[in-house]
Amino acid sequence: MMLAGTLRTVADHLLTLAYRTWSFGDSVAFEGMVVASTVLGDDRWLQFARGFTRGWATRSEPYVRLDCTAPGLAMVQIYRATQDPLVLNGAIGLAD
Numbered sequence: 001m002m003l004a005g006t007l008r009t010v011a012d013h014l015l016t017l018a019y020r021t022w023s024f025g026d027s028v029a030f031e032g033m034v035v036a037s038t039v040l041g042d043d044r045w046l047q048f049a050r051g052f053t054r055g056w057a058t059r060s061e062p063y064v065r066l067d068c069t070a071p072g073l074a075m076v077q078i079y080r081a082t083q084d085p086l087v088l089n090g091a092i093g094l095a096d
Contacts, residue, residue: 004039004040007036007039007040008036008040008042010032010036011032011033011036011037011040011045014029014032014033014036014045015033015044015045015048017029019052021052021055021056021066022056022066022067022069022070022071023066023069024069026069026070026071027069027070027071027072027073027074029071030049030052030053030071030074030078031071031073031074031077032045033045033046033048033049033074034046034049034074034077034078034081037081038081043081046078046081046082049071049074049078050078050082050084050087053071053074053075053078053087053090054084054086054087054090056070056090057086057087057089057090057093058086060090060093060094061093063094067094070094072091072094072095075087075088075090075091075094076091079091
């Protein structure tokens with residue numbers, strides 16, 4: 001029970017950080033949001049990560065240097081959880 005409370009506190013704090021598209025460390029944060037949503041059964045962290053990723057995907061091209069730090073694993077996890085084609089296309093375009 002205490003671990004779940006700690007996870008919720010950390011995940012909530014991740015929502016308050018000032019993210020930039022992209023920056024080092026974003027990947028770990030987004031992966032953490034996906035895991036927190038899965039473990040705690042609350043999709044608000046997943047939906048935040050999805051929304052941020054969707055925003056990037058709509059304007060991803062032309063790619064910029066920092067796109068090499070995009071949270072690729074988290075994008076795949078977000079797609080698997082949501083079946084959002086925009087997230088999938090963004091991840092595939094980046095991989096290509």
